[in-house]
Amino acid sequence: MSPFSLPSISPVTDVLRTSIRSKIDNKTKPLGSLGDLETLAMLLAEIQNTLSPELKNPKLILFAGDHGITEEPVSLYPKDVTWQMVLNFLSGGACANVFAKHSHIDVEVVDAGVDHDWEENTPKLIQRKIRKGTSNFLKQEAMSMEEAKETILSGIELLSEKQYESTNIFLFGEMGIGNTSAASLILSHLTDIPLRKLVGRGTGLNNSGKENKFKILTEAYQRTGKLKDPIEILSEFGGFEIGMMAGAMIGAAAQRKTFVVDGFISTAAFAIAFALNPTVKSYAIFSHLSEEEGHTIVLEHWKIKPLLRLNLRLGEGSGALAAYPLIELSVKFLNEMASFADAGVSNTDSK
Helix, strand or coil, X not given: XXXXXXXXXXXXXXXXXXXXXXXXXXXXXXXXXXXXXXXXXXXXXXXXXXCCCCCCCCEEEEEEECCHHHHCCCCCCCCHHHHHHHHHHHHCCCHHHHHHHHCCCXXXXXXXXXXXXXXXXXXXXXXXXXXXXXXXXXXXXXXXXXXXXXXHHHHHHHXXXXXXXXXXXXXXXXXXXXXXXXXXXXXXXXXXXXXXXXCCCCCCCCHHHHHHHHHHHHHHHHHXXXXXCHHXXXXXXXXXXXXXXXXXXXXXHHCCCEEEECCHHHHHHHHHXXXXXXXHHHHEEECECCCCCHHHHHHHHCCCCXXXXXXXXXXXXXXXXXXXXXXXXXXXXXXXXXXXXXXXXXXXXXX
């Protein structure tokens, strides 16, 4: 493996901020009346350093991986659901496919570490398997430090491939039975939020199942004690899909491209990326507030206001896809809405 060095991320420039603000404020509307859409328009215009931002060739990239912790009773579903859902994505039958089709977004599926042998003729699947699932982090580290580094680098390298050259906005999602457990531990270590507040129902555990999940994860936490280094945390508790997504977020930001964060699991990937380089946050749009209980607390920790609250807990990029039309609208009003001068409408603020 190559030495572990990360690409630099340039801060988003504010050189056009006054001009962008003026363009927004001179549209035929009361000041600030488009609320968060104005904030989105400002963000996209500053990232692209233009008064007329565009959304080019959007892609949804779904990272899939299995988790050894599923040897313990932390999920209602067996780990075979991971590879079965990957096939569902590839055949176009999942919620992510339906939502993506609505917005004309291509769906890419990456095998980061699925415990399955694919048929040789499995089309459309991007093969980046580190190995067939992580180890059971209740008993040992989920992956080695070298694997953790490889996972991050693989995500960075993925976004540098030629097929993504024309894309300037990415939506990231995941598939991996057991990954709410990994995400809870990652987020607890990186934010200092107590694990009790972050452990939720995942795929739908009842109260006793949730409590048992919390006990298992507490024991896993006690195995290592408090950790601070993001690579070590990924190594001890992470999933290959979470680490690879974190790398992809860094890769997108390094190319000055916007990325849309989905729900709780994707936020755990963001936490790793943010710990490695806080500037990555400037390129992120947080799509929605997940129904997973700890998501609210984590977003409040970073003072992040997501676009939507729809009580979603599906994953697979569904929240990012639901929010994408709002991102489109923010660009459209900035580029297509008439100004007071264009429309010959009186602007009371100019009196």
